[in-house]
Amino acid sequence: MAGGISFSSSSRLENTVLTQRSIRAIIILMISTLLLGACGLRLAQLQLVEGHRHRASADRNRIRMIPIASDRGNILDHKGRLLAANRLSRSVYLWPREQSQERWQQSALILSKILKIPGPEIQQKLTQIGYHSPMPVRIVRDISPAAFTALAEQAEQLPGVEIRAESSRIYPHGSLAAHVLGYIGEATEEDLKAHPNYPIGIVVGQMGVERIANAELQGSWGDRLVETDVRGRELQMLGVHPPVAGSPVQLTIDLDLQRTAEKALGNRRGAVVVLDVKTGAVLALASGPTFDPNLFTRKMTTAEWKGLQNPDKPFLNRALQGYPPGSTFKVVTAVAGMESGKFAPDSMLGTYAYINLGGHLFHEHGAGYGVIGFSDAFAVSSNTFFYQVGLTTGPEQISKWAQRLGIGEITNLGLEGESHGLVPTPTEKQKLYGEPWYGGDTVSMAIGQGLVQVSPLELTVVYATIANGGWRVKPHLLASQTDAMVAQRQRIGLKSGTIAVIRSGLIAVVQQGTASQLNDGSIPLTAGKTGTAEVLGQRDNALYVGFGPARDPQIAVAVVVENGGFGAESAVPIAHQIYKTYFKTQSK
Numbered sequence: 001m002a003g004g005i006s007f008s009s010s011s012r013l014e015n016t017v018l019t020q021r022s023i024r025a026i027i028i029l030m031i032s033t034l035l036l037g038a039c040g041l042r043l044a045q046l047q048l049v050e051g052h053r054h055r056a057s058a059d060r061n062r063i064r065m066i067p068i069a070s071d072r073g074n075i076l077d078h079k080g081r082l083l084a085a086n087r088l089s090r091s092v093y094l095w096p097r098e099q100s101q102e103r104w105q106q107s108a109l110i111l112s113k114i115l116k117i118p119g120p121e122i123q124q125k126l127t128q129i130g131y132h133s134p135m136p137v138r139i140v141r142d143i144s145p146a147a148f149t150a151l152a153e154q155a156e157q158l159p160g161v162e163i164r165a166e167s168s169r170i171y172p173h174g175s176l177a178a179h180v181l182g183y184i185g186e187a188t189e190e191d192l193k194a195h196p197n198y199p200i201g202i203v204v205g206q207m208g209v210e211r212i213a214n215a216e217l218q219g220s221w222g223d224r225l226v227e228t229d230v231r232g233r234e235l236q237m238l239g240v241h242p243p244v245a246g247s248p249v250q251l252t253i254d255l256d257l258q259r260t261a262e263k264a265l266g267n268r269r270g271a272v273v274v275l276d277v278k279t280g281a282v283l284a285l286a287s288g289p290t291f292d293p294n295l296f297t298r299k300m301t302t303a304e305w306k307g308l309q310n311p312d313k314p315f316l317n318r319a320l321q322g323y324p325p326g327s328t329f330k331v332v333t334a335v336a337g338m339e340s341g342k343f344a345p346d347s348m349l350g351t352y353a354y355i356n357l358g359g360h361l362f363h364e365h366g367a368g369y370g371v372i373g374f375s376d377a378f379a380v381s382s383n384t385f386f387y388q389v390g391l392t393t394g395p396e397q398i399s400k401w402a403q404r405l406g407i408g409e410i411t412n413l414g415l416e417g418e419s420h421g422l423v424p425t426p427t428e429k430q431k432l433y434g435e436p437w438y439g440g441d442t443v444s445m446a447i448g449q450g451l452v453q454v455s456p457l458e459l460t461v462v463y464a465t466i467a468n469g470g471w472r473v474k475p476h477l478l479a480s481q482t483d484a485m486v487a488q489r490q491r492i493g494l495k496s497g498t499i500a501v502i503r504s505g506l507i508a509v510v511q512q513g514t515a516s517q518l519n520d521g522s523i524p525l526t527a528g529k530t531g532t533a534e535v536l537g538q539r540d541n542a543l544y545v546g547f548g549p550a551r552d553p554q555i556a557v558a559v560v561v562e563n564g565g566f567g568a569e570s571a572v573p574i575a576h577q578i579y580k581t582y583f584k585t586q587s588k
Contacts, residue, residue: 063225063226063227063238064095064134064225064226065134065135065223065224065225066136066164066223066224066225066226067135067136067199067201067221067222067223068221068222068223068224068240068241068242068243069166069167069201069202069203069221069243070218070219070220070221070222070243070244070245070246071086071167071219071243071245071246072084072086072167072169072184072203072217072218072219072245072246073216073217073218073219073245073246073247073248073249074086074248074249075181075209075210075213075217075248075249075250075251076248076249076250076251077250077251077253077254077255077258078250078251078252078253078254078281078283078479079254079255080250081255082172083171083172083173083176083177083181083251083253083255084169084170084171084172084181084210084293085169085170085172086167086168086169086170087167087168087170088165088166088167088168089141089142089143089165089166089167089168090142090143090148090163090164090165090166091138091140091141091142091143091163091164091166092111092115092138092139092140092143092151092161092162092163092164093136093137093138093139093161093162093163093164093201094122094125094126094136094137094139094160094161094162095136095160095161095162096126096129096130096131096132096133096136096137096160097131097132097133097134097160098159098160099159099160100131101126101131104123104126104131105119105123107158107160107161108120108122108123108126110154110157110158111139111158111161114147114150114151114154115139115140115143115147115299116147116299117139117140117299121139122139125137125138125139129200135200136162137200137201138186138200138201140299141166141168141186141203141297141298141299142168142297142298142299143163148163151163168297168298169184169203169293169294169297170294170297171292171293171294173255173259174292174294175262175290175291175292175293176255176258176259176262177253177258177262177285177286178208178290178291178292178293179208179285179286179287179290179317179319179415180208180209180251180253180258180285180415180477181208181209181210181293182205182206182207182208182209182210182211182212182293182416183205183206183207183208183210183293183295183296183297184203184204184205184206184210184293184296184297185203185204185206185296186201186202186203186204187201187202187203187204191204199221202218202221203218204218205217205218206296207315207416208415208416209249209251209477209478211416212414212415212477212478213249213478216246216247216249217246217247217249218246219243219244219245219246219247220243220244221243222240222241222242222243222244223240223241224239224240224241225238225239225240226238249478249480250478250479250480251477251478251479252276252281252282252283252476252477252478252479252482253282253283253284253285253477254274254283254284254585256581256585257274257283257284257578257581257582257585258283258284258285258286260284260577260578260580260581261274261284261286261574261577261578262286262288262290263577264573264574264577264578265286265288265561265574266288267288267289267290268288268289268561268562268564269288269289269312269318269561269562269563270287270288270318270559270560270561270562270564271285271286271287271288271317271318271319271321271456271558271559271560272284272285272286272319272456272557272558272559272560272574272578273285273286273319273456273457273459273460273557273558274460274555274556274557274578274582275457275460275461275464275473275475275555275556275557275558276464276473276554276555277463277464277467277468277473277547277553277554277555277556278468278471278473278486278554279473279482279485279486280461280464280473280474280475280476280482280485280486280489281475281476281479281482281485282413282457282475282476282477283555284578285319285457285477286319287316287317287318287319288318289310289312289313289314290314291308291314291315295308315416315417316417317415317416317417317418318456318560318562319455319456319457320413320415320417320418320419320455320456320457321417321419321455322419322420322421322422322453322454322455323453323454323455323456323533323541323543323560324448324449324450324452324453324454324533324534324535324541325448325452325453325454325459325531325533325543325545326447326448326449326531326532326533326534326541326543326567327381327383327447327448327529327530327531327532327543327567328448328459328529328530328531328543328544328545328558328567329447329448329452329454329531330377330378330381330386330446330447330448330529331405331462331463331466331502331506331529332398332401332402332405332407332423332448332462333386333389333390333393333398333445333446333447334374334377334378334386334389334498334501334502334505335401335405335494335498335502336389336393336397336398336400336401336402337389337390337392337393337397338374338495338497338498338501339397339401339493339494339495339498340393340394340397340401342389342392342393342397343374343389343392343393344497345374345497345498345500345501346373346501347373347374348371348372348373349371349372349373349377349385349388349389350368350370350371351364351368351369351370351371351372351377351382351384351385352364352368352384353366353367353368353384354384355384355387355388355443357391357439357440357443358438358439358440360440362383362384362387362440362443363383364382364383364384365380365381365382365383368382368384369382369385372385373501374501374502374505375501375504375505375508376505376508377505378502378505378506378508378509378513378529379505379508379509379511379512379513380513381509381513381514381529381530383447386446386447387443387446387447389446390442390443390445390446390447391439391442391443391446394442395424395425395426395437395441395442395445396425396426398423398442398445398446399423399424399425399428402421402423403423404472404492404493405461405462405465405472405492406458406461406462406464406465406472407420407421407423407454407458407461407462408420408421408422408423408458410458410461410472410474411455411457411458411461411474411475413457413475413476413477415477418455419455420455420458421452421453421454421455421458422451422452422453423445423451423452423453423454424451425437426441429441429451448531448533449533449534456558456559456560457475457558459543459545459558460475460545460556460557460558461473461475461556462545463528463545463546463547463556463558464547464553464556465492465494466494466499466502466503466506466547467503467527467547467553467556468553469494469499470491470492470493470494470499471489471490471491471492472489472490472491472492473485473486473489474488474489503527503550506527506528506529506546506547507525507527507550509527509528509529509530509546510525510526510527510528510546510550511525513530514530514566514567514568514572515528515529515530515544515546515567515568515572515575517568517572517573517576518546518572518575518576518579522576522580523548523576523579523580523583524548524549524550524583525548525549525550525551526546526547526548526549526550526579527546527547527548527550527553528544528545528546528547528548528557528575529544529545529546530542530543530544530566530567530568530571530572531543531544531545531567531571532565532566532567535562535563538563539563539564539565540563540564540565540566541560541561541562541563541564542559542560542561542564542565542566542567542569542570542571543558543559543560543561543567543571544557544558544559544567544568544571544572544574544575545557545558545559546575548579548582548583549583554582554586555582557575557578557579559571559572559574559575559578561574
């Protein structure tokens, strides 16, 4: 019995143990099933639901779309000679996602020392494009060989830093024609807003022809798709969309004349303009002092930037600024006098030491020249002769013919800082200055002083109109515009007698007057007029405007030298060099 009791207890114990084991097995099985199910669900989510996003993320890590900058088109003179071109250079780009924002701050310090640019400037560019941007940002162009070597040595410590070969702008003649050519620079925020299709880092024209013709010059960027390793090194190219180079732009500028003009001006404050009297093509346009546009193709030093801020304003294009024209304006007064019907080409007037107008004395150069006509009045530059012409003709007629001849909003090259001449009427003076018109205003206007302002470019247009028989031409810089501009010439209604007597007078100025230096036999006979314009508290400005050759005019020349004294002293020698170069090149 005892044994039976023992057997029964043992059986119940075994059943209990089996039951406990079964429960544990079931629990373990359930846990395993749940874990495997969770893993399966997560795997399904990653592969099926989020697979596309993760695959794209992985591709971005190993596949890069690298922009390829296009070459800017060359700028050529009218004979096809290079004024602006391209050369091979190296730029530094950063791939923002290759480092964390905190690590980029450390890398910016290293790059700052190597590239000689401020660390905050680097961080600013990264912030601007965004630290999660898949596209690179350029932080510097045209690095030195030393910087290239230093970056290559530290490549392992600087992931996301790429050195890329590009083309950089070069102006082979340095500062020559800088005010015409302008300069380039990386697109500003305003540029990018105005042109949403611009890629970050694109270089655009910021001044001069580089800006005016930017659409033709810039071309279009391309890109290439490459596979990289974890260090960012290229493994293979997956595709390429080649860039399209910009188109060349040919100017009307003549390299020889431009070089002569700038050399003769000698970086003094002033300007020289040479114009084709038949087409309006600008053959030379020089302004002094000038600057070197090559400075803007790389990182500029502090000293270089300060040099561009000097009081002589090297960025100011003086060829397009208004100056008192002095006696060179007497051509306008003569035209107004004859075309208004107040005078005939053969009219004669007495000249005096001065004229008295309301108690104010307006002086001649000397004691007077007796009774003379227009031709002799130009030759001796008689003030009292033109005082009388101006007073009889009136300011309204002088202003009217000044505009017809090309002074005012007629000329427009599209360059920066271009201003238009001013030959106001009494009504305009009252409106502009709130003052009445006086007889002295008319007397001053008649000899190009007082309120009269004319730019050197406008002066060439005035004299070109006399030279070509009465056609007012449209000045332009792009050779592609010449045919259209010739078609836009306007005959302004000058009588042949008016043109003939003015030409005769301007030839007399060269043959026997204040521009006789031009009659030394070294060049064909030319025609022109000197001017000396008063500048309050300073030495007078020196001017010369003329055309040549006298019998078959081809070019008009205007010269202004600020504080140069007499026109014969400072301006005529510059014109002489211009004529020599022109006639020398024409004879070849």
